[in-house]
Amino acid sequence: MRAAQTELFPEELNSHWQLAGGELQLIRDFLPGPVHRTLFEQLSANLAWEQTRIRMAGKLIPIPRLNAWYGEDGAAYRYSGTRFQALPWADPLIRIRELIEQRCGHSFNSVLANLYRDGQDSVAWHADDEPELGRDPFIASLSLGQQRRFQLKHRRDKSIHRIDIELPDNSLLLMGGALQHHWLHQVPKTRKPIGPRINLTFRWIEPLR
Template sequence: MDLFKTGNVTNLLPFDGEAHYYGSVMNIKRAQQYFDKLLKNIDWDNDKAIIYGKLVITKRKVAWYGDEPFDYTYSKTTKTALPWTKELLELKEIIENKTGETFNSCLLNLYHDGDEGMAWHSDSEKDLKKDGAIGSLSLGAERKFLFKHKETKQRVAIHLEKGSLLVMKGKTQTNWLHRLPPTKKVKSPRINLTFRTIDI
């Protein structure tokens, strides 16, 4: 895999998209403090999806926050954004300052252990700003993350560190799928925050 660098930030994708990996944007102690607060203070709920007409409830938990009570529909279910918490606003500011991007919402995922993951998908729902940036912050357990090109099937893998930031933007969602593969090696939980822009 060739890595293409822009300044100190690495673009993981060789073509047809931008996925900039910043590495850790905070120290391990601070990352753990945020993890503990989010685990306790976020209004977590089991994720729901309609698959082949049936309602499926996942072990993985999610939460949706934003500037306004935005509706966000994916997997044929709709969530309404809750008001920002203090910790989420602090993390949003860190990521906006680091990337120069702005975000008005955040979808959080709680994976209890390595048995829980995410299948191949792209974040291309009509509610999201087209080609807008998605800032993905990882807290807790370190996990492998994969990209797959929709046409060539070429794959790119990255190991997401504690407190690390990955920003997907441009044509990434149009041309690439991504997933969080399950693994038996990870026994501890991970929180992933994906800061997004709802098109209003």
């Protein structure tokens, strides 16, 4: 079998890509030292981590990672047919949100936190295209801890190479334009013995009717 062709991006400090139907930017060393230093421990100790179960083929299946969902009052979020109510914003998430908003000029009213405990934790191919995210959502995704591989593939055009990006500690990935319409993304499992990673994806959620 022929291996999937992959586009490898250069490891410049900040990279910005125009993809077919979407925009992607990676900002390395995003948080200033004093904010970054203790953040991983703070978040892993204090967020309300749980292993959500989603309905698949009539069964409730635990997702392969822990998550926690914070946001403005009333921000409700659906994921694979299950509806989650956001917990109220708390520090240090508020401070991080401010820093990200200042940097990218977009506002966010919620954050989905993921904790990948080891290489067996992952997120499967999907797009952040739930209706409450609106058309062309702008998503800011902060990575902390263990570097993991983030992959993107075009939904329909098989001639477009898959994209692999390593997301190092303290990097901010920005996804915008029509990226979620045309591309899927995932964080695959790895057999390597690796440490934990936290990912915070800041989003703007339209209130559900």
